[in-house]
Amino acid sequence: MISTVVLGFGNVGKHLCLALEQSDAAQLVQIYNRSESEVPESLQKVEFIHELGDLTRADLYLIALPDDAIKSFSDKLKKHNSVVAHTSGSKSLEALKKHDRAGVFYPLQTFSSERTMDLRTVPICIEAKHPEDEAMLVQLAESISEKVKVISSEERKKLHLAAVFASNFPNHLYHMASEILGEHQLDFDLLKPLIAETADKIQSLPPVDAQTGPARRGDENTIENHLHLLTNSRFREIYELLTHSIKETYGKKL
Amino acid sequence: MISTVVLGFGNVGKHLCLALEQSDAAQLVQIYNRSESEVPESLQKVEFIHELGDLTRADLYLIALPDDAIKSFSDKLKKHNSVVAHTSGSKSLEALKKHDRAGVFYPLQTFSSERTMDLRTVPICIEAKHPEDEAMLVQLAESISEKVKVISSEERKKLHLAAVFASNFPNHLYHMASEILGEHQLDFDLLKPLIAETADKIQSLPPVDAQTGPARRGDENTIENHLHLLTNSRFREIYELLTHSIKETYGKKL
Numbered sequence: 451m452i453s454t455v456v457l458g459f460g461n462v463g464k465h466l467c468l469a470l471e472q473s474d475a476a477q478l479v480q481i482y483n484r485s486e487s488e489v490p491e492s493l494q495k496v497e498f499i500h501e502l503g504d505l506t507r508a509d510l511y512l513i514a515l516p517d518d519a520i521k522s523f524s525d526k527l528k529k530h531n532s533v534v535a536h537t538s539g540s541k542s543l544e545a546l547k548k549h550d551r552a553g554v555f556y557p558l559q560t561f562s563s564e565r566t567m568d569l570r571t572v573p574i575c576i577e578a579k580h581p582e583d584e585a586m587l588v589q590l591a592e593s594i595s596e597k598v599k600v601i602s603s604e605e606r607k608k609l610h611l612a613a614v615f616a617s618n619f620p621n622h623l624y625h626m627a628s629e630i631l632g633e634h635q636l637d638f639d640l641l642k643p644l645i646a647e648t649a650d651k652i653q654s655l656p657p658v659d660a661q662t663g664p665a666r667r668g669d670e671n672t673i674e675n676h677l678h679l680l681t682n683s684r685f686r687e688i689y690e691l692l693t694h695s696i697k698e699t700y701g702k703k704l
Numbered sequence: 705m706i707s708t709v710v711l712g713f714g715n716v717g718k719h720l721c722l723a724l725e726q727s728d729a730a731q732l733v734q735i736y737n738r739s740e741s742e743v744p745e746s747l748q749k750v751e752f753i754h755e756l757g758d759l760t761r762a763d764l765y766l767i768a769l770p771d772d773a774i775k776s777f778s779d780k781l782k783k784h785n786s787v788v789a790h791t792s793g794s795k796s797l798e799a800l801k802k803h804d805r806a807g808v809f810y811p812l813q814t815f816s817s818e819r820t821m822d823l824r825t826v827p828i829c830i831e832a833k834h835p836e837d838e839a840m841l842v843q844l845a846e847s848i849s850e851k852v853k854v855i856s857s858e859e860r861k862k863l864h865l866a867a868v869f870a871s872n873f874p875n876h877l878y879h880m881a882s883e884i885l886g887e888h889q890l891d892f893d894l895l896k897p898l899i900a901e902t903a904d905k906i907q908s909l910p911p912v913d914a915q916t917g918p919a920r921r922g923d924e925n926t927i928e929n930h931l932h933l934l935t936n937s938r939f940r941e942i943y944e945l946l947t948h949s950i951k952e953t954y955g956k957k958l
Contacts, residue, residue: 540926558895558897599894608933610930611930615880617899622949633862640853647814654818657881661879662814665876666872676868691945
């Protein structure tokens, strides 16, 4: 059993704790969070601490904190002969340089406190300075997920960038769609089946083949009408740029 | 029973035919398509024609053709005392002005020939020049979908515009994500759980509350690193504009 302390109990930390508590390979011995938080039923028996001075010994310290906080937090952690790993998509091993046995344990998913999540389908990207630590992190990851991949810091950064295009930006476009409907007292619920099908389609079809819509068809009439309907200049700019990009992709010049 | 002829056997026409064939309210009497097409098993017993001269009499002619073809096709259709409706999100009743009993039967979904689709969850937006024809179209729509809504041409145009933001643009962003991964020999499969969860989240959470990522957090470090990684100038421009838009939305100025 890999004795593990999770440091940080935000969205990522909480989901990891819930999964590790169920894991056959890990023993979740302690959870650190600066402030008090609500602890789910299944984690009630795990020791919860708020002071780094109360930290217990463990094989692995898993830092599940915001990207900007990792480096300074890592510097505050006492040196042990244990593995110290962070859960960030964008930070390199460099952020943990105080610790010789540094690693990364990055679950590629968008976590919200409101949602339960089955981590088994979530890819976990592993990296470690030393091969034996990599093996330990892989073993732990495989005990909670079916999709474990060892990748370098450079690859992880590109994956994280791609994830912004695949998740953060589409969500913002959902928001814009909901604003357009709201202006006209139309219900966002009308778009939910469309959003679900659009995301579902690319599970089996490459997105380049799944593209539909006026830009894909080169339907200038509809594009003109849409631009005319867009009163918000920021929305219009985004419409124009993405329409242009779709046309470029399919060889139809603006 | 509403005797119905479907004109056009592309993605929309085919899915409508499959649903109407199962409907208790409709009798699908004929399908018109200019060219030969593969006909699914369940539609084998429906008459299939390729010449408008062979058109039979029916209560309803449903034009499921590309937006740009609707007007000229409608003008070629003989005047009958039947309802003539199109299935377009962006075209008004005007496109059918040759016919007095004009209507719209717009299923709000992205249709691909490769996908089977349960139309019962797909919103169908109805409009008609005459109240009795609106009632007929609503009756037909309710026989294949649980989400039927009567809306005006103006509202429908706005809905169609919002659908571009909710579906066409996110799909293009999935494509860009897949390109970024492809450049680095990373598998697009890694992003599929993230894409599924992002779309699933907004089924229960308003997109404005579901937003995550560096722009939402105002994480300038990560944004700078991402811009540095983007070698394609079109991708960089889109990243900048959407990042700026997210910051504006959450009150963090660029």
